[in-house]
């Protein structure tokens with residue numbers, strides 16, 4: 001892989017990372033103790049047990065439930081991007097983690113955080 005392609009892929013990864021972190025920030029707190037882990041902000045109950053308060057608390061819990069899978073998939077994507085960024089300065093970047101062959105550059109252009117080649121992904 002030539003240097004220019006590598007720079008381009010690194011740039012893509014950094015942009016994608018910034019975008020993902022920006023999105024995660026809107027509904028999650030970055031865990032200060034665990035690198036790369038994000039916690040959803042659990043809705044705060046206001047402690048009042050009136051009918052209206054309970055109803056709105058139930059809505060918030062429901063919202064939390066639908067948000068979790070989204071957060072999880074974004075977290076996984078971010079993790080792959082971080083792994084790729086760590087590898088990009090080394091010979092390991094662009095190599096399939098399964099068979100060790102070079103991952104097709106066209107595939108990396110679409111998904112610079114790809115960890116497996118097309119064949120192994122199947």
Ligand SMILES: [Zn+2]
Nearest residue numbers: 096099117120
């Ligand atoms: Zn492979």
